[in-house]
Amino acid sequence: MKNLSIFIAGCLLISMCVTQSEPSSHATVTRQSENEYGSIDKLLVVHFHRVHQCTCCINVGKWAEETIQKYFPIEFEQGRIVYMDVCIEETPELSRKYNAYGSSLFISIIKGEEETFTENMEVWTYCFDHDAYVDYFKNFLDSILTT
Incomplete structure (x- = not known):
């Protein structure tokens, strides 16, 4: 009985190794969709905020700029x-263009005459953890620029 258990455990272990060593087409598809931007001409990182900002809002903008300049x-x-760095009250036309009515961080990708922008909500997860924020944002920008 003990030998049978060892044999079954060994078979399971081998099957797991064989499965993991095969390339996954799903992983490739996921990577392609993450890098959908292709080569870009310009990347705008736009931090919208109100006149009075909370600590988290300040950190999101300050650390985004720091990450860009450092890496x-x-x-x-x-x-x-x-x-x-855009104050919503002082620049209402730009805020309307991005549909930004509160603190937010937008990423705008410009290719030729075409501009595509999206709000990065993930940065708020790290707004009180400098190192995690910088690590996340560096990798995020890297993934866009290396396409």
Whole structure:
């Protein structure tokens, strides 16, 4: 009985290894959809906020700019990545364009004459953890720029 249990456990272990070593077509599809932007001309990181900001709102903008300048200095210097800090009350036309009515961080991708933007909600998960925020945001920007 003990030998049978060892044999079954061994078979399960081998089958798990064989399954994991085979390439997954699903993983490839997921990666392609994450990098749907292709080569880009410019990446705008737009931090919208009100005049009076909470600590979390301040951190989201400050750490986004810090991450860009620290990890993407060439792209920042060349103007390929642009960080914008936008007060909603002072710039209502830009706020309307992005449909930003409260604190938010938008990523705008410009390819030729076409601009696509989306709000990054994930940054708020890390707004009180500097290192986690920077790590997440660096990887996020990397995934866009390396397409």
